[in-house]
Amino acid sequence: MSVLSEEDFCREMEILGRLHHRHLVTLRGFCSSRQERFMIYEFMENGSLKDQLYSSGxxxxxxxxxxxxAIDVANALEYLHYYCDNTLCHGDLRSSNVLFDKNFLAKVAYFGLEHSTRCASRHVPHNGNALGTSGYLDPEYMVTKMMTDKSDVYSYGVLLLELVVGKQASLNHRNLVQWSQELADSFRLSELVDPAIADAVDLEQLHVVVGIAKLCTQREVKERPSIKQILRMLRERLDPSYTGFAKAVQGEGCHDDGRLFTEKQQENEVIALSGDARCLQSSSSTSRSYCSRSILLECNSPQSPHGI
Structure with a gap:
């Protein structure tokens, strides 16, 4: 599994055990012995986002x-990047690492010890073993071999595109980011939408989501917004007094100046994003989890979300 020593393993378990957020899968326990090491997480009855998007039937x-x-995942990343005891980069955000509990609440899984390496600063990268998954991986990481919070932002942008398109990050060896950008640049946004829900998509919201995804997946790290900016943009779409995304972006120093949003907003009035506002507020609380040496969790097959 991991090349970490037992001391390092226990230290990592202490770090992971302190993570506490309603949109993070909770570590319930772990086992460390000479023969094996494993971690036990809370059972997520409804499987993963990958299951829900791509499983037949x-x-x-x-x-x-x-x-x-999308909002739930952004809240989880904001907590990791800003509010947990030792700020963290996830390092491997993808649809199979977004899980759903029995109430279909989205939670980000934090599997893999290599992914729990601490970031001393949001602007200082950490070195580690190869992270990420093909299709979601920050192009800058391929050059520098260093992961930062902006690497998570890139992966988040790919995840946004998956939610819109309903297709996996790799499209027959084509890059989802490049393919979607080609359609967006040629004003063919409607062709991006998952055909299964095309008739129910709010076009204003579609422009917002695709615009944020484009910002997140900029090749230059400095051109990408922080996850805090992304959440701010989403929240301020719910505020009737808000006059443009440019304020949210410029206020944090993003180089794109909000052009993706202001151009569209000149044509139509802002429409609030759908979703339960209960999930928009981030939690900065942390708690210590005292983990037993071993825990056995009951397993059942994932279920489809209720009421859809």
């Missing part, structure tokens, strides 16, 4: 649900 996720999932 499932009811398609509604547009409103997809928007809420």
């Amino acid at each position: 499932r009811t398609p996720l509604p547009w409103k649900t997809r928007i809420q999932i």
Whole structure:
């Protein structure tokens, strides 16, 4: 599994045990012995986002649900990047690492010890073993071999595109980011949408989500917003007094100056994003989890979300 010593393993378990956020999968316990090491996480009854998007026979996720999932994941990343005891980069955000509990609440899984390496600063990268998954991996990481919070932002942008398109990050050896950008640049956004929900998508919201995804997947790290900016943009879409995304972006120093949003907003009034506002507020609380040496969790097959 991991090349970490037992001391390092226990130190990592202490770090992971302190993570506490409603949109992070909770570590319940671990086992460390000479023969094996493993971690036990809370059981997530409804499987992963990958299951829900791509498994045959499932009811398609509604547009409103997809928007809420995007907000939930962003809240989890904001907690890791800003509010946990030792700020962290996830390092491997992908659809199979977004899981759903029995109430279909989205939670980010934090599997893999290599992914829990601490970031001393949001602007200082950490060195580690190869991280990430093909299709989600920050192009800059391929050059520098260093992961930062902006690497997570890139992966988040790819995840946003997956929620819109309903296709996996690799499209027959084509890059989802490049393919979607080609359609967006040629004003063919409607062709991006998952055909299963095309008739139910709010076009204003579609422009917002695709615009944020484009910002997140800029090749230059400095051109990408922080996850805090992304959440701010989403929240301020719910505020009737808000006059443009440019304020949210410029206020944090993003180099794009909000052009993706202001151009569209000149044509139409702002429409609030769908979703339950309960998930928009981030939690900065942490708690110590005292982990037993071993825990056995009951397992059942994932279920489709209720009410869709």
